[in-house]
Amino acid sequence: MSVLVDPPRYPAHGRWWAHLASDSSLEELHAFAAALGVPRGAFEGDHYDVPAELVERAVARGAEPVATRELLRRVRASGLRTPKRRGEKVLGTAVVAGARVDVVRAARVPAPHGTHGLLVLTGAGVLLAAGGRLPAPAGPGERTVLGFRRTWRRAGDAGTAGSTAVVHDGLLLPAEGERPAAGVRAVPLDDPAVAAAWWWPLARERAGR
Structure with missing residues (x-):
């Protein structure tokens, strides 16, 4: 399992959010997110935005909790990092x-x-x-x-x-x-x-x- 999740530190829409990513396979990431009940619309090219209440469940299902900097480093090193500008x-x-x-x-x-x-x-x-x-x-x-x-x-x-x-x-x-x-x-x-x-x-x- 190489699905990663960082701490829920990002406020939006009255909730706190974390990032769910993979450092090996987008197919693995999509399957993990679907099993977690995260809609495909939450996919942002190289990660899913997940609400704070799903982080503990993601870890229980095998996601590795890491710091945001570590998550970005590993996704970038895997070649799965997607560049994105505001509005895209x-x-x-x-x-x-x-x-x-x-x-x-x-x-x-x-x-x-x-x-x-x-x-x-x-x-x-x-x-x-x-x-x-x-x-x-x-x-x-x-x-x-x-x-x-x-x-x-x-x-x-x-x-x-x-x-x-x-x-x-x-x-x-x-x-x-x-x-x-x-x-x-x-x-x-x-x-x-x-x-x-x-x-x-x-x-x-x-x-x-």
């Missing part, structure tokens, strides 16, 4: 082809930038370009940012400076009057290929599903 919400995290991928709801896409795709919702679903990709923006214009995918790879020791390469791929809404280029097709939101796409959590929120 991590909706999902996965490992794809050896790279760490976070899907983040946010109002802007931080640098360094990768690709930017338009989420165009229609009555038939979402418009996709060839190969099941989101259409790229066509022309200038003010676009609303729904969020982004952060893909980062580590080389060597996670604590070594310069060992992490990061790219952000944004998900945008079309600017007023903007239309995607020709060659797109409408695909239902419940299509398995769409549901497996990295941007699906953001599209689902936008569609109200």
